[in-house]
Amino acid sequence: MRPQDFTLDGFLGGRLQIAQPKKGFRAGHDSVLLAAAVAAEAGSRVLELGAGAGVASLCLAARVPDIELLGIEIDTALVALANANAARNGMASRVRFESGDATNPPGAELHDHVFLNPPFYPPTGQPSPNPARARAMRDSENALSQWMRAALAQAKPGGTVTAIMGAERAQEMLSVNTGAVLFPLFPRYGQPAKRVIVHMVKGSGAPFRVAAGLILHEPDGRNTEAAEAVLRGGCALRLI
Numbered sequence: 001m002r003p004q005d006f007t008l009d010g011f012l013g014g015r016l017q018i019a020q021p022k023k024g025f026r027a028g029h030d031s032v033l034l035a036a037a038v039a040a041e042a043g044s045r046v047l048e049l050g051a052g053a054g055v056a057s058l059c060l061a062a063r064v065p066d067i068e069l070l071g072i073e074i075d076t077a078l079v080a081l082a083n084a085n086a087a088r089n090g091m092a093s094r095v096r097f098e099s100g101d102a103t104n105p106p107g108a109e110l111h112d113h114v115f116l117n118p119p120f121y122p123p124t125g126q127p128s129p130n131p132a133r134a135r136a137m138r139d140s141e142n143a144l145s146q147w148m149r150a151a152l153a154q155a156k157p158g159g160t161v162t163a164i165m166g167a168e169r170a171q172e173m174l175s176v177n178t179g180a181v182l183f184p185l186f187p188r189y190g191q192p193a194k195r196v197i198v199h200m201v202k203g204s205g206a207p208f209r210v211a212a213g214l215i216l217h218e219p220d221g222r223n224t225e226a227a228e229a230v231l232r233g234g235c236a237l238r239l240i
Contacts, residue, residue, distance in 0.1 A: 005021060005022055005023075006019045006020055006021050006022060006081070007019070007020055007022055011032060011055060011058075011059060012032070012059060012062055012231075012232060012233075012234045013232035013233065013234070015062060015234065016055075016058055016059065016062060016089050017088060017089065018053060018054065018055055018058060018085045018088075018089070019053065019081055019084065019085055019088070020052075020053045020055070020081075021053070021077075021078075021081070025052055027052055027053065027055035027056065029216075029231060030117055030164050030195065031052075031055040031056040031059065031117060032055070032056070032059050032230065032231050033164060033185065033195075033197065033214075033230060033231070033237065034056050034115060034116075034117055034162065034163070034164040034197065035055075035056045035057070035059035035060040035063070035115070036059070036063070036230045036234075036235065036236050036237040037115075037162050037164075037183065037197045037199060037236075037237045037239055038060050038113050038115045038160070038162050039113060039160050039162070039199075039239075040060060040064045040067050040112070040113050041064060041067075042064065042065075042066035042067065043066060043067070044064070044067045044068070044112040044113055045067070045068050045109075045111045045112050045113075046060065046067050046068065046069045046070070046111060046112065046113045046114070046115070047069075047070050047071075047072065047105070047111040047113070047114045047115075047154055048060075048069070048070070048071040048072065048114075048115055048116065049072050049102035049105065049114065049115075049116040049118070049147060049150065049151055049154075050072070050073060050074075050102045050116055050117060050118065050119075050147070051071030051072060051073045051078075051079075051082055051097055052073060052075075052078055052082070052117075053078055053081050053082050053085060054071055054081070054082030054083075054085045054086060054095070054097060056115065056117065057069050057071045057082070057086075057095055057097070058085060058086065058089055058091060058095060059234070060115075061091050061094060061095045062089075062091075062234055063234050063235075063236060065094075066094075067094065068094055069094060069095045069096075070096055070097070070098065070111075071095070071096070071097040071098070072097075072098060072099075072100040072101075072102055072105050072106070073097055073098075073099065073100070074099065074100065074101055074102065075099075076099050079097045079098065079099045082097040083096065083097050102116065102118070102147055102150060103143070103146045103147060103150045104150065105150060105154055110154060110155060110156040110159070111154055111155055111156065111159060112155075112156060112159050112160075113155070113159060113160045113161075113162070114151040114152075114154050114155045114159070114160070114161045114162075115151075115161070115162040115163065116147055116148075116151055116161075116162075116163045117163065117164050117165075118143065118144050118147035118148065118163055118165060119143045119144065119147070120144050120165040120166045120169045144165065144169060144172065145172065147163075148161070148163065148173060151163070152200070152202055155202045156202065157202055157203050158201065158202060158203060158204075159201070159202050160199060160200065160201055160202070161198075161199075161200045161202065162197065162198070162199050162200075163197070163198045164185075164195055164196070164197050164198075165195070165196060165198065166194065166195060166196075167184065167192070167193045167194055167195060167196045170182050170196045170198055173198050173200075179200055179201040179202075179203075179204025179205065179206040179208075180198060180199065180200045180208050180209075181198075181199045181200075181208075181209055181210075181211055181239050181240055182196050182197075182198055182208070182209070182210045182211065183196060183197040183198075183199065183211045183213055183214070183237070183239045184196050184210070184211070184213035184214075185197065185213060185214055185216060186213055186214065186215045186216065187216055187217055188215065188216070188217050188218070188219060189215050189219075193213065196213075197237070197239065199239045199240070211239055211240065214226055214227060214230075214237065215227070
């Protein structure tokens with residue numbers, strides 16, 4: 001990828017400098033919020049499915065330094081870019097990215113935590129003219145369910161799976177695994193959630209529940225103090 005084909009973007013208040021393609025899928029707040037929701041701790045083995053340029057993985061590794069993190073991405077150009085981003089931010093020794101299919105990840109070793117931003121937009125309407133963006137976002141051939149089942153298969157018993165998706169798709173996840181928590185992300189106070197974080201414990205028999213969630217913006221459009229702590233401060237989201 002040529003230098004003129006990507007931008008260098010700051011995340012977590014500028015703590016991370018991450019190159020992303022100018023065209024195609026570009027990570028933003030969803031990736032940062034997803035990383036903040038992963039319940040990793042020192043010594044955890046963590047897997048991201050569909051890692052893109054590595055934004056979510058690197059945000060997680062910045063918050064929890066002593067983890068071993070592998071990102072799987074089908075686009076080989078993005079794999080190279082993600083590994084370069086890990087090196088740029090001094091994380092290449094503990095964060096690496098490999099080429100692979102999120103619905104059939106390589107390797108047999110299970111992980112303490114798996115996280116993902118799966119394609120969840122319905123395959124109706126006008127698709128993006130950029131094939132990479134369309135693949136990353138559009139749920140063709142029941143991709144959402146396939147990604148979630150693959151994530152659960154890669155988690156250890158008692159391990160967690162964490163995903164971010166459109167609120168309208170969240171109920172579908174109840175058939176995938178018990179022990180799910182839905183954490184709504186509200187654009188503003190009094191407005192319905194457009195995104196939710198789904199958090200599952202593999203094999204849990206706990207009942208499904210909806211958490212209080214997070215309000216992202218003040219009425220004037222500024223980030224709320226709680227959202228700012230996550231998006232710029234790098235704090236964790238407490239889902240339960």
